[in-house]
Amino acid sequence: MTIIFDLDGTLLNTIDDLGYACNYALEHTGYPTHPIAEYPRMVGNGINNLIRRALPEAERTEENILRVRAHFVPYYDVHNCDYTRPYEGMPELLQTLKAQGHRLAVASNKYQAATEKIVNHFFPGVFDVILGEREGVERKPNPQIVFDILSSFTPSSIHPLYLGDSLVDRDTARNANVPFVACSWGFVPKQQLIAEQIITIIDTPADILPLIEA
Secondary structure, three states, rough: OOOEEOEEEOOOOOOOHHHHHHHHHHOOOOOOOOOOOHHHOEEEEHHHHHHHOOHHHHHHHHHHHHHHHHHHHHHHHHHHHOOOEOOOOHHHHHHHHHHOOOOEEEEEEEEEHHHHHHHHHHHHOOEEEEEOOOOOOOOOOOOOOHHHHOOOOOOOOEEEEEEEEOOHHHHHHHHHHHHHHHHOOOOOOOOHHHHHHOOEOOOHHHHHHHHHOO
């Protein structure tokens, strides 16, 4: 079976490093910063959209976003593992799935270089495919990232499962016609996931094991 994991809010709690990097970039371009606790509602659609939401409403031009991004990326490249940590039980889950012979992949809206660095730092040798935001490929919820993951396996996976924490992930799985499991430990509150009528919600990483065909 192929199991596709979202990164931020699913595999790893990355919010502090994202928030500090965004605040650094905002400060260096003359914009007000935000408490770290406000950043979970800003993430989920890639770095440019994070910056767009963090900017004052009247300043959300493409030029300003790129200007802030020019400070964000170099800082984040150095500091993206400072406070980021795997969610409790996630390393053990991945070890179990790997031992069972499942194919594991990451599908993230974080830019490719950072996605690869962070995943390989915390989970070296675990994932068969690691895909982030790439030039010329629309970000999630466009399903292309899922199609690219599935087509990378030979034979192509016919029984994939997608685990994520956000409505972007829900929509990505739906657009790819792949079963979706939501995790309640991420950046979207469980009550919001329930309100969206998501059928399968798990509260710990190990809860996914009974849902997977051995």
